[in-house]
Amino acid sequence: MLSKLFGKKETKVTIYSPVDGEIIPLSEVPDPVFSQKMMGDGAAIKPLNGTVVSPIEGKVVQVFPTKHAVGLQTKNGVEILIHIGLETVGMNGEGFEAHVATGDSVKAGDKLITFDPELVKEKAASDIIPIVITNTDQMQSITKNDKQSVRAGQDELLVVEVSK
Template sequence: MLKKLFGLSKTKKEELVVAPLTGAVKNIEEVPDPVFAQRMMGDGIAIVPEEGVVVSPVDGEVVQLFHTKHAIGIKSSNGLEILIHVGLETVNLNGEGFEAHVATGQQVKAGDKLITFDLAFISEKAKSTITPIVITNGDAFGAVDKSLDIRAEKGTTQVMKIALEK
């Protein structure tokens, strides 16, 4: 009774996602790549990075770290799966300019450093530095509330809120 009255229930109704990079937050539709812009991999946002540091957007586990270190998958403690794909056509760099600070299977907290990258190098060698942050299993969850057209600070600024129930 008191839990309901004072909102002390431990059941979370939403997942809060913080910015994995510092920079300008854009709608996923603004990514100049149809796979992301048309939400073929899922809904989300994109960030135009100001620095080359990627942190975890949630508490969870690293479920995939691409051998080229340009992309990483995180599964939150609530089961939300998030793909962070640094830049466009960065897979072609074969890991050059990227350094991983975590391994697959590692537990992480929101704000923990995942990947660092040479922003100037990526700017010169890749199609774009815009970084999609995609909810790859969004069909298992409810509405996605996005904070768009803001400047986000990695590890602190909330950029998405996802309803855990449909």
């Protein structure tokens, strides 16, 4: 109660799965930018369909022009990148539709992007979707879901402990 009165920052952020699918450790993503955590830490998902929902309550900080990726930020500053497939930027937006714009507020479960899963499998290097915390310097710890499959907007994917 006092933390609400005095505006104390929440220190734990739950990031739900943005897609239905099978969890893959980031280290197994066949792209060194993600597998070597050059962009940050997180997880990846082999999607079962073409709907990506918001994994958090917060705001959209970037929808990439080719609609293959979206950046989000929680109220306490955790920055998340959802990258649909690998080497999908070369698809120039073909098969992707954004349902949000930069600056929009979102709740967990709100539809962000839809994509054609068959087209991504055909034209991209992989359909794997990395979900990365890009400002890991602000994290104390990250706990990863140890289940194999997740449902979009329903199952926890990551829990981030934010530095105070």
